[in-house]
Amino acid sequence: MTEETPKIFQISHNILVHVFGPMNDFLGGLPEWVASVFGVGLFVMAMVWVGVFLKKDYVNHGRPYKSIWTDLRLWTCLSMMPHVIVYLYFR
């Protein structure tokens, strides 16, 4: 922060730094594997949501014919898996 920073943002800095300062210290101290768990977890959770929690009829509503290849739950898993592999590879 410099002298040229407008007064209003100097005030907001003085308030918000007490919220974000400790948060930055905590997050900066987390080990690297936590990042991988959150990153890969996002893909896995999306797959679980579609595959387990959503109704099959809702997921595939309006499909042209009933076949495993038109099941969008399979499409979801097939399009997510390469990402999981990539995030595990580039750790």
Added chain:
Amino acid sequence: MEVVGLHPVDIVIIGVYMVGTLLLGLYCTRYVGNAEDFFVAGKALPFWAIGFSIVVSDIGATDFVAVAGAAYRNGVSAANFDWMGSMPAMVIAAFLFVPYFWRSGVFTIPEFLGRRYNSAVQFLNALIWVVFLFMMLAVMQWLTADKLMFTVLGWNKYVALWVVAAVTGIYTFSGGLTAVVFTDVVQLVVMYVGGFGLLALSLWEVGGWSALQSKILAMGPEYQDHFKLLLPHNTTGPFPWTGIVFGLGLVLAVAYMSGNQVIVQRTLGARTEWDAKGGMLFGGFMKSMIPLMVALPGLCALVLVPALGPEEADRAVPEMIRIMLPAGLRGLMFAALFAALMSSISGALNSVATMFLTDIVGQVRKWAKRAPLSERMGLHVGRAMTAFLIISSAVFAEPIGNQEQLYVYIQTLLSFFQGPVLAILLLGIIWPRATGYGGLAGLVLGVASAFVLNYTPGLFPQKDPFLFMAWWSFVFALIVVVIVSLLTKREPAEKLRGLVWSSVVLDEEAQKALGERISS
């Protein structure tokens, strides 16, 4: 910088590509008879065309130049925008947001927000998007004319600017969304051939993937994180893992895929709800290959043209084209860059025209108590708006697009409103208690909080904290919507029918009514 210089074969390839695109777009004119044909392709698009179009509209010449530059500077973490920033968000969009937009039969996202909240939310949201997309049109045109055609090829940038504007404007003006989508399919093929051609030749020259890794890691300690996707929270670079997972993965990407008219308009044109969802998933899968075309050549450039340095990293792809590609392939690669640019411009043009007509002109007429425009008149106004936008954005391309850090500039602009827009969209669908006043307060105060976070210095470890800005403005807007909604009168059940999760999934009567609306 040394000018590339094109072989006559390259010029023929670029010329054939541009004329071919124009003719295909004009051919699609025969399918446009009314406003619905122009804006949502008469609801006849199959999943594969939607998927292709989403990918091509999303990826622009900006990505080819700026993402490659970011990969040169920061390593593979730049690829997060097409991996973490795509697939999870597209799954959420496909199964949470798209079915609602599709079933309610709306043209635009602001129109949906208008039905769910009120006309002020609709108008404000449309205005924000129209202004943003107009700025993006100007940025994209200037980037191609100045950074690509003038800097690399030595062409007159003003002539280049108007040639691109004319070709894209004519086919979007004539053929509407049908022309946009079907030219996108051709453009995707050209882009993938050019992009993967550059990647294959670059990797061949470097000596393969293992050689690329060992050479970069041997360059010094500052390159040790170049093969890590998720970097520590306190990294000095712009992509810490906390920002990537929360700011990008959960907010910016979801808002972009669910609330961006350019993307969602393709699914609104689907022939069935299954095609709309399948198109999103197919597009996400195709999009996951984009980093291979745009980020990996940036890494190869680190080995092949190390003299560039971080300051000149955005020149990585143009330099690679210059030194790597033979005549013919060079023309194809430039055609790929034009394809990326033209598809982004045409997509943005069609969407801005749609929102302007439906949500701005439509609302103003409603407030003035005048009858809505007829189908035929709507089509004429949509076309006139398309022509006006392409001309005016070309006129303002230089002052708006001439920015030093283009990528950060675009992301920061998006981060000002994406968090609050997602908050009101999400609560509007899953929480029946959200009210019109709650939505309006969430949108206005959420955008205000993003401004405060952006301009208050020293809150985050990064110089450009747009990822955190998006996350925290989203959280703040959620809280505001909940508090204001609980303090205001509940919306009537009849208004919410067919617009919230519970009525669409659980209420059989509402589902039947929606089915009849779609089939009619």
